[in-house]
Amino acid sequence: MQKPSIPKGTRDFSPSEIRRRNFIFDIIKSKFEKFGFSPIETPSMEKLSTLTGKYGSEGDQLLFKVLKRGAKFEKAYSESNTETVKDNDFSDEALRYDLTVPFARYIVQHQNDIVFPFKRYQIQPVWRADRPQKGRYREFYQCDADVVGSESLVSEVELVSLIHEVLNELKLSDHTIMINNRKILASLVEFCNATEFFSEITVIIDKVDKIGTEKVVEELKTNIPNKEVAQLFEEVFAVSENEIISWLENKLQNSQLGQKGIQELSYIVKSCNVLGINNIKINLSLARGLDYYTGSIFEVVLNNNSMGSIVGGGRYDDLTKVFGQNNLSGVGISFGAERIYDLMNDLNFFPDNLSNPSKFMIVDQSESNINGLKLLQFIREKGVNSILYPEDHKLKKQLKYANSMNIAFVIFIKEDFNLNMSVEIKDMDSGNQDTSMLNQIIW
């Protein structure tokens, strides 16, 4: 018989892996709560119509769609036409691709029950039929926090503080929070009269971190008909960090949109500095791939590490428009928990004592095990996790098991045991075995 296996790109998690993952999730969750965000959850499956068209045609192809069943399947099959058949004909639902679109759907569906500004967080898996590779999985967790229903930049500053606190708590303090503003990018592109190419331009300049500024300028030259664009961004990339704001103010002095973007950017950086957050850095090549961003955008990278961004986010002005609700501005961030997990594994950054081992293992050498069960209950009532070895195996095997479970002490009891008597205790670290009164060990 063939050994069973799991679908490509998915993972089983062993106890030690789950404890490491929960170490990350618990820290993120407790900070979300500290900053006043409340948890929601949405179904794993959404109606296909909720998801399609929201992630571009490439995203649509990466959706895991749920097959129609029974009569619906038969109807779809019998009505299908070899010339025009599409997989969508056989599906009404799909697994969620991210947490953002389901959140937008949630807001519109429950708008009457929500008090705005609505600060929500959501930690759930998402599914993408991407080609699996190191660090990229078909089922993975997202950890999102968003503030919706307020245009105030206070939210941006709060989200930067939140990122700062989470990463410090994870001991990933050596990071840089990169910030940019889509209004500035839009205004720069407008300056070259190239607004129609905005989307393509952002995709190209977003590659600076991967391929460098020179190649990005090359690509702009090759792909954007309007030649001023490459020239302008070559100039942008040459501006030194502490001159960026004044350079932008000068260059975009006639653009209201540009001035708004500069103001936003300055306010956020200044406020973060006041709060003691100095590792925030303006990066004009940061563009974020997603079309819905309209204001501030963020990405966080570890310094001296090639893993890429571990947190991302930004402001969107009309996320819920596609579901019929206009004028609801929001801003959110998403922790790349899977990447953080891989990174912390590589860096050996997890605490050693994450598992929750039992302190005592009882070996009951009597027939009935009833004394062992009573002692077990007694110890657990003291709040100490313990186990009873359930089988009448050879002692060597039992001690080997205790070792593999990181048990500190093994207690041996016999038929005549009672709670007021002495017992044999083996210290699994030193190997010493002693006779002690129970109440000297457990109190």
Place this chain on the structure above:
Amino acid sequence: MQKPSIPKGTRDFSPSEIRRRNFIFDIIKSKFEKFGFSPIETPSMEKLSTLTGKYGSEGDQLLFKVLKRGAKFEKAYSESNTETVKDNDFSDEALRYDLTVPFARYIVQHQNDIVFPFKRYQIQPVWRADRPQKGRYREFYQCDADVVGSESLVSEVELVSLIHEVLNELKLSDHTIMINNRKILASLVEFCNATEFFSEITVIIDKVDKIGTEKVVEELKTNIPNKEVAQLFEEVFAVSENEIISWLENKLQNSQLGQKGIQELSYIVKSCNVLGINNIKINLSLARGLDYYTGSIFEVVLNNNSMGSIVGGGRYDDLTKVFGQNNLSGVGISFGAERIYDLMNDLNFFPDNLSNPSKFMIVDQSESNINGLKLLQFIREKGVNSILYPEDHKLKKQLKYANSMNIAFVIFIKEDFNLNMSVEIKDMDSGNQDTSMLNQIIW
């Protein structure tokens, strides 16, 4: 535009719902840990071949199957034949239907990394395309704990203790833990030479709680060709509770299997009584629908409540056989967390203070909000959750928001604020507003 919605049988969970659900999950999880169980997680999707044939033909029809994509879909379609087409032709993977089969697959796949006896717990959603109705959802959580690789009855006693502790902690202490043994049922059926109908008989007698003993006897008469069966079970149902063991010992005196079952049952009940668990009750009509149980079986019901069973479980001797690993006995329980959630909602059993409201809301009446952000940081560093109202709205609107968020105090600050000065504070409960030094309120 049509208001968006979610697939039939699925649910969105609001913050207060999530906090209630987590109240239940956290208690179950902490008790699992206390009893020495370790967490694992498996992928939401399993290969179709892992799942099909494990839940009977009815179960197979309730699987949510994942549609093939791209070239695989096209190939499946072009090779399909109108006469013989099945939905399975269009799918390689399906969403998990329970946690038991994936766990069996996990054990076999990772057998070389597992130290037996393996005590694992798993709290994850499962999916079934059942007809939705009150209390029955298409996506719902299961909470399972199993001990695999030991035949010792100590595990049964431990699981009963675990159930007892979880339900008491949830304030559901008024419950009965019903226990039976498949060996006894098998031996009774054997006694009537009706072993070939064992599976049908268990399905029928399992209905006693729903339709009563008389109708069950009727059904046995009608459906089981061997007429002794109905007669025997009529006799079984008439035995009074404290005579069950002696009645069985007498009736099944010539059956080794029966004697083994009686011994197991007696040991468990006796041990539980020694541990102070007296609400365990032998119920010979308890049969459990699943074919893989071979020894002890459990079900827990609330007394004076018609909700049905809220915990179930039992021992299985060969769960992993179907994946090629023999002789691995195990025993497990599953908490019906969704039913417990609905029940506790109905009974108003959740604590009032589950939400984690911010204590203070800051209203910064200055332009920049920077003082507000500084104060916010100061308060949060003291470990007190707080928020800053981000917008320059009318005071009335801000106070209404504070009320809806259950904020205890609103702090008003202006342009000239610093941390050593007095501030205006409004007690949202009494409505009183006072001037206080900050360090008198927050220390």
